[in-house]
Amino acid sequence: MPVDPAFARFDMARLYDAFNHHGADGDFYENFTQTPCRVLDIGCGTGSVTLRLAKRGHTVTGVDPADGMLRVARMKDRESKVEWVQAPAAEFTLPDRFDLAIMTGHVFQVFLDDGETLAALSNIHRHMVRGGSLILESRNAQGKAWEDWTREKTREQRVIDGIWPVDVYYQIKHVEGEQVTFDAVFTILDTGETLASESRLRFAPVETIQRLLSAAGFGEVELLGWWDGTPYSATSPEIIAIARA
Numbered sequence: 001m002p003v004d005p006a007f008a009r010f011d012m013a014r015l016y017d018a019f020n021h022h023g024a025d026g027d028f029y030e031n032f033t034q035t036p037c038r039v040l041d042i043g044c045g046t047g048s049v050t051l052r053l054a055k056r057g058h059t060v061t062g063v064d065p066a067d068g069m070l071r072v073a074r075m076k077d078r079e080s081k082v083e084w085v086q087a088p089a090a091e092f093t094l095p096d097r098f099d100l101a102i103m104t105g106h107v108f109q110v111f112l113d114d115g116e117t118l119a120a121l122s123n124i125h126r127h128m129v130r131g132g133s134l135i136l137e138s139r140n141a142q143g144k145a146w147e148d149w150t151r152e153k154t155r156e157q158r159v160i161d162g163i164w165p166v167d168v169y170y171q172i173k174h175v176e177g178e179q180v181t182f183d184a185v186f187t188i189l190d191t192g193e194t195l196a197s198e199s200r201l202r203f204a205p206v207e208t209i210q211r212l213l214s215a216a217g218f219g220e221v222e223l224l225g226w227w228d229g230t231p232y233s234a235t236s237p238e239i240i241a242i243a244r245a
Contacts, residue, residue, distance in 0.1 A: 004065045006197035007045070013068035015186045015195070017046040018160045019099065020170050022104065024227035025137070026052060026242075029102055032135065037099035037231055042089050043107030046202075047073030048149050054081035058100075061085060090119035094175040097129045103136040112179060114212060117204070121216035128245040134212040134218065138239045141203035145237070146180045149175060157189075178202050204206050206232065208241050217245035 006012045022029075030050050036057040044062030046069050054060040060081070064070055065070045065088045074084055085092055089111075100142025101124050111117040124134060139145050148154070155169040167187040174181040179202055186195045204212075206223065213221055221243045232239060 004197050004199045005089070005195075006199070007064075007066035007069045010054075010068040010071050012195055012197060013046060013066070015160065015166055015168070016069075016184075017072050018158050018166070019156060020044075020046075020105070020118075025049075025104065029053065029104060029135065030056060032133075038096060038129075040094075040098040040101040040127060042101060042103050042120070043067045043105070043110070044073065044084075045105060045107075047076055047084075049104045050082055051077060056160060057112075061094065061096065061098070062091065065089075069174040071100055073158040073191055081186065088120075090116070090123050092123065092127075092168045093190050094127055096127070098127055099129055099132045100127055100134065105136075106139060106201070108136040108138050108209075109203065110199075112200060112202045113151075114208070117202075117212050118212070118215055121212055121218070125217040127245055132245040134213075134241075134243045134245065136209075136241050136243075137208060138204060138241075140236050140239050141178065141205060142234055143237050146175065146182065146203075149182055151185075159185060163188060164191075173198070181203070193235055209239060209241055213241065213243045218245060221245045 005015050024051050030052045038041045039058045041062045044050045044064045050060055050062040060194050061083045063085045070084050070086055093150045149170045149172050151169040151171055157167045159165050170184055171180055172182045184197045221241055223231040223232035224240040
């Protein structure tokens with residue numbers, strides 16, 4: 001599976017990190033367990049949630065296929081609290097077994113078909129202790145969140161150290177079945193340089209998510225619809241699945 005330029009390139013990964021922050025979702029992951037344990041963060045990106053967990057005393061491993069994202073993550077990990085591993089979710093092999101595995105930032109949606117998803121989930125399951133928990137999140141397709149991914153509704157501007165003012169917006173290119181293709185467009189305002197990265201996400205229905213978790217070996221699955229613990233319903237903005245290994 002190819003890695004999006006916004007993640008693979010260090011210059012674009014820095015921009016991505018500046019515009020993407022975890023609020024209620026980050027709090028949810030950070031407070032999910034109060035007891036220090038072994039945590040596996042799959043698709044850890046620039047390490048925002050990964051480092052929050054490490055600072056809470058957990059032993060954390062972050063896995064991501066994108067070199068650019070991991071370079072940013074390592075720069076932020078000044079105390080070397082996290083083990084960073086560059087590998088796709090379906091291919092990493094580690095000697096450790098984990099009590100908690102997480103897939104934040106809608107990483108689950110980058111797997112575009114059942115085959116890719118099952119391969120990733122099966123490998124994650126293989127790395128977990130019996131009775132451990134996997135938490136993943138996916139936007140609920142019923143909400144059609146992509147309809148708001150327009151230049152007018154998503155445009156933001158930030159001043160980034162060493163890069164000057166930067167503008168970003170998102171725009172939909174194509175919707176076909178469960179897959180949505182869109183561009184992230186960054187503009188460095190002082191120079192006019194524009195950097196665009198195409199991404200494709202799958203909006204899988206909740207029934208598909210449950211079926212694939214079961215096929216990968218997971219047992220009981222609890223479904224939430226938002227980060228405050230509200231149970232999932234058809235109108236929930238999120239599908240947050242907590243699956244037992």
